[in-house]
Amino acid sequence: MERQKVGTMKLADFKFSERFVDYKGGQFLYPPRIENRLNPLSLDKFDNGEHIGQPKLNGSNTSVTISERGFVAKERHNKFFAVPPKFDFLSLHRGRGFMCVTGEFMNKSKKDHTKEPFRGFCIWDIVAYNGKILIGSTIEERIKLIDYLYPSMGAISTKSGIEYLYKTEVENIYKVNNFFGNFTDIYKELVAVDMVEGFVLKRKNGRLEMLTREQNNTGWAVKVRKPTANYLF
Secondary structure, three states, X not given: OOOOOOXXXXXXXXXXXXXXXXXXXXXXXXXXXXXXXXOHHHHHHHOOOOEEEEEEEOOEEEEEEXXXXXXXXXXXXXXXXOOOOOOXXXXXXXXXXXXXXXXXXXXXXXXXXXXXXXXXXXXXXXXXXXXXXXXXXEHHHHHHHHHHHOOOOOEEEOOOOXXXXXXXXXXXXXXXXXXXXXXXXXXXHHOOOOOEEEEEEEEOOOEOOOOOOOOOXXXXXXXXXXXXXXXXX
């Protein structure tokens, strides 16, 4: 499946640093959250080269702010989140000053493609780096930054070979795969995995807003959830 190629990119290749804003203190606030819903039958309309697809995992939306000395994890309502000791978030730190990755903390005993319970933290965005919030950056730029900071160390695939997660060099920490087309077929394959709740589409040129409200950063993404007994579109 097609995914972003980073190759030998250097940090200087990222051109959005002039849009960073300084961190003025206080705790990190609300991570990006997907609110807008899409019927699975409409996925083909978004297969137009303008969007990036990611698996929507069935865990807890969590942001982790990390410095050289420690880290703070918060759930989507900006409340502190207790992390088991086996998650070595300090080893994720890169650059200077604080950084913040957002992702899914898999704590609901959901199963992977092998039918085994999956435990881990799966990164799907980075919203701060080098002590600055990445305001104005696009999701496409931030995905390139994630791949630059955390090279893939092995894929986790469905039975048919679709790679939906990648290991990082830090044990129990993963990053999601990013898809650039063929969304309907990929969605149908991924939702057969218990831990995959659906599919997320993010507009490539959608820019990160301030993280001061839950409603911020909802305009450039939609979610497609698989039908369940308690959820129908």
